[in-house]
Amino acid sequence: MQYTELHWRDGQPYSERYDDIYYASNDSELISGEKEFDHVFFKHNGLPERWRQGSDFVIAELGFGSGLNCLLTIRAWLQHLAESKVETNEDQRLHYIAIEKHPLSAESIVKLISRYPALKTICDELVDNYPPAIAGTHSRQLFAGRVIIHYRFMDAARALSDERLNVDAWYLDGFSPAKNAAMWSEELFIKLAQNSHQGTTCSSYTSAGFVRRNLQQAGFIVNKTAGYGKKREMLVASFEQRNIPLYRYADKPWYVTPPAAVCSEKKATIIGAGIAGLSAAHALIRRGWRVDIIDRQGDIARETSANPAAITYPRLSLNNDLDTEFYIAAFCYNLYELNRLQQKHERQFWFDCGLLQSMDDGRISAIIDKFDLNDAFIAVADDNDKDETLYPATRNAQQAYAVYKTAGVVLPAVLCDVLKIECGDRFNIIHADIDAISNENNRWQCLSADALIKDSDILIIANGTGVNDLGLALGFPVEAVRGQAVALTANADSKNMTKAVNSAHYLTPAINGRHYLGATYSRENKSTAISAGDNRELFESVDALFPGMFKREDCGDAWAGFRAMSKDRLPIVGAVPDGDFFHQEYADICHGKGYKKYRPAQHMAGLYISAAHGSRGFTSSFISAEIIAAHIAGEPAPVSKGVLDYINPSRFIVNDLKRR
Numbered sequence: 156m157q158y159t160e161l162h163w164r165d166g167q168p169y170s171e172r173y174d175d176i177y178y179a180s181n182d183s184e185l186i187s188g189e190k191e192f193d194h195v196f197f198k199h200n201g202l203p204e205r206w207r208q209g210s211d212f213v214i215a216e217l218g219f220g221s222g223l224n225c226l227l228t229i230r231a232w233l234q235h236l237a238e239s240k241v242e243t244n245e246d247q248r249l250h251y252i253a254i255e256k257h258p259l260s261a262e263s264i265v266k267l268i269s270r271y272p273a274l275k276t277i278c279d280e281l282v283d284n285y286p287p288a289i290a291g292t293h294s295r296q297l298f299a300g301r302v303i304i305h306y307r308f309m310d311a312a313r314a315l316s317d318e319r320l321n322v323d324a325w326y327l328d329g330f331s332p333a334k335n336a337a338m339w340s341e342e343l344f345i346k347l348a349q350n351s352h353q354g355t356t357c358s359s360y361t362s363a364g365f366v367r368r369n370l371q372q373a374g375f376i377v378n379k380t381a382g383y384g385k386k387r388e389m390l391v392a393s394f395e396q397r398n399i400p401l402y403r404y405a406d407k408p409w410y411v412t413p414p415a416a417v418c419s420e421k422k423a424t425i426i427g428a429g430i431a432g433l434s435a436a437h438a439l440i441r442r443g444w445r446v447d448i449i450d451r452q453g454d455i456a457r458e459t460s461a462n463p464a465a466i467t468y469p470r471l472s473l474n475n476d477l478d479t480e481f482y483i484a485a486f487c488y489n490l491y492e493l494n495r496l497q498q499k500h501e502r503q504f505w506f507d508c509g510l511l512q513s514m515d516d517g518r519i520s521a522i523i524d525k526f527d528l529n530d531a532f533i534a535v536a537d538d539n540d541k542d543e544t545l546y547p548a549t550r551n552a553q554q555a556y557a558v559y560k561t562a563g564v565v566l567p568a569v570l571c572d573v574l575k576i577e578c579g580d581r582f583n584i585i586h587a588d589i590d591a592i593s594n595e596n597n598r599w600q601c602l603s604a605d606a607l608i609k610d611s612d613i614l615i616i617a618n619g620t621g622v623n624d625l626g627l628a629l630g631f632p633v634e635a636v637r638g639q640a641v642a643l644t645a646n647a648d649s650k651n652m653t654k655a656v657n658s659a660h661y662l663t664p665a666i667n668g669r670h671y672l673g674a675t676y677s678r679e680n681k682s683t684a685i686s687a688g689d690n691r692e693l694f695e696s697v698d699a700l701f702p703g704m705f706k707r708e709d710c711g712d713a714w715a716g717f718r719a720m721s722k723d724r725l726p727i728v729g730a731v732p733d734g735d736f737f738h739q740e741y742a743d744i745c746h747g748k749g750y751k752k753y754r755p756a757q758h759m760a761g762l763y764i765s766a767a768h769g770s771r772g773f774t775s776s777f778i779s780a781e782i783i784a785a786h787i788a789g790e791p792a793p794v795s796k797g798v799l800d801y802i803n804p805s806r807f808i809v810n811d812l813k814r815r
């Protein structure tokens with residue numbers, strides 16, 4: 156996608172596509188957008204009074220546009236926190252779900268908001284964290300986590316499909332119903348209802364009869380009230396929950412997200428101090444938790460995350476839209492975290508050098524077209540790229556290189572250390588090899604040789620290849636796949652390489668005088684001893700990419716580790732299902748009974764998992780950590796429901812039950 160162009164008509168921000176204005180203002184009355192907001196959206200959703208109850212609050216806006224409503228809301232929220240003497244993000248967070256099919260660029264937003272000087276500081280924070288023009292979900296933490304904007308750059312109907320966002324207040328601001336009926340349809344309002352709870356409010360400047368009827372049909376109690384400016388009337392509504400829903404087969408009851416965790420204190424335990432465990436600790440600590448992390452090595456990043464250098468880039472599949480959606484979301488979120496962390500820390504762990512990915516020529520273009528991806532994200536490498544970097548050989552005329560400009564290389568040891576520093580004194584590491592976990596009186600106990608090491612309400616399994624060694628009745632189809640990587644001494648020629656290259660193997664540009672070359676795959680070899688055969692394979696592959704550039708003697712330190720790979724090669728992320736409940740409740744789903752109603756999934760209360768990150772843990776861990784933290788806190792997830800289902804830990808049981 157490209158950012159949409161901003162146009163002006165009679166001094167008002169205007170959309171040519173919809174032939175309508177973003178908000179009412181003109182040169183003589185610059186401030187009216189603000190007054191309209193106060194009247195239509197703020198006051199009529201009962202704000203700020205409802206915030207004084209002291210809990211998190213979820214607002215969803217249909218039509219984020221210039222961000223004016225969002226910025227005004229954030230300003231009021233920060234004022235509310237100051238007045239209520241809430242000093243950290245730990246007690247109250249605002250979640251703002253910003254739905255927008257045609258996002259404006261950060262530059263256009265700055266230009267528009269420059270008309271409201273009082274909003275400059277808030278606008279700066281918003282644009283400093285503004286997402287790239289990539290369709291999908293992008294979560295951003297502003298003001299030290301007091302505000303989280305969940306951008307959903309997609310059509311509103313899609314943004315709300317299958318979700319249970321539990322919205323407290325809706326701002327309906329999708330251009331006039333006469334110009335944009337899709338934003339006011341009954342189908343869309345049914346989705347609003349699915350994402351509402353008893354007492355959710357909603358307001359809109361329109362008073363159109365069909366909008367009122369559609370809202371009523373969807374279960375809202377609707378009233379007309381005095382409108383703003385030239386509008387005589389507007390609509391306000393509140394949702395009436397009719398009954399607790401039971402689910403049909405098509406609703407995928409087995410993937411219903413569990414409610415927020417019930418816990419007596421904000422303390423969690425994590426098993427595994429690799430990138431999956433550390434990023435989960437970081438996500439929770441940022442939300443005011445304390446975390447004990449147990450590792451059999453007694454320190455961080457000692458097993459697979461001891462990998463000397465890791466490339467990060469998105470996996471794009473032409474035939475699997477969910478896979479592509481997941482990896483784009485994971486990659487974009489990863490970049491956001493890596494850039495933020497790197498800005499705060501001097502030691503360099505993130506090299507945003509770009510990456511060339513070997514692919515079939517036609518496939519690159521087909522992927523770009525299908526997912527509407529822009530050049531800043533992926534392009535077919537052209538002569539500029541070939542001039543700028545050492546360009547690898549191609550095997551045949553069909554093979555080309557896709558250039559991912561924002562991809563790059565991470566140094567895991569430094570990144571993991573930085574995460575530990577970020578976690579500060581709320582983080583504690585315990586040296587123990589856990590061989591059993593069990594639930595006693597709603598607390599998870601971690602045991603080693605029958606000794607209790609730690610117990611807590613919340614436990615996160617993030618122990619890589621060891622997920623099935625914890626005595627859980629429920630097994631996960633995960634196997635250990637060995638890999639080897641080797642460092643190559645850089646030379647005068649090789650130093651001209653500016654971008655990482657990924658073909659059958661990957662090669663990084665020189666980092667501190669060394670290139671990193673990886674990685675081999677073996678299911679048979681169970682040893683971490685360095686294999687001369689693997690080094691040979693790696694060298695031959697780099698010699699095919701850059702003939703004669705390296706000599707065998709350039710191969711230096713090698714490293715071997717084990718990737719935790721699931722049966723479907725996807726990470727396993729979310730709440731751990733209650734296997735007994737699944738086997739009883741969903742025993743007959745192989746018959747696909749469309750009419751039957753099921754109870755929603757039940758989980759092992761307080762138990763979560765982030766594992767099986769395979770060959771991509773340095774792309775998939777950060778988003779997985781946010782997903783788990785969002786589940787625990789009952790917040791909107793940072794990815795779509797489709798993606799949550801795709802990596803849901805229950806998928807293996809469900810697939811088995813369906814196949815019976």
Ligand SMILES: Cc1cc2nc3c(=O)[nH]c(=O)nc-3n(C[C@H](O)[C@H](O)[C@H](O)COP(=O)(O)OP(=O)(O)OC[C@H]3O[C@@H](n4cnc5c(N)ncnc54)[C@H](O)[C@@H]3O)c2cc1C
Pocket residue numbers: 426427428429430431432449450451452455456457458459460461462464465466467587588589590617618619620621622624637638639640673674675714715716717718719765766767768769770771772773774775
């Ligand atoms: C050769 C090679 C190259 C790779 N290259 C890349 C790459 O370029 N890009 C990329 O993104 N990824 C790459 N990967 C994959 C990446 O390294 C992994 O996905 C990632 O490190 C997994 O992190 P993790 O936290 O899930 O597991 P780990 O780092 O293995 O962490 C799990 C932790 O759990 C602990 N543990 C296990 N069982 C127990 C127990 N019972 N009790 C207590 N502690 C326990 C372990 O000590 C370990 O510290 C590569 C992997 C290999 C092997």
Ligand SMILES: C[S@@+](CC[C@H](N)C(=O)[O-])C[C@H]1O[C@@H](n2cnc3c(N)ncnc32)[C@H](O)[C@@H]1O
Pocket residue numbers: 176177178216217218219220221222223224225254255256257258309310311312328329330335337338
């Ligand atoms: C009136 S403007 C919103 C103004 C905005 N609230 C503000 O504060 O500036 C309407 C917005 O809805 C977006 N939009 C229109 N149709 C949409 C759809 N089907 N899905 C998502 N967004 C849509 C438009 O691109 C536009 O940005």
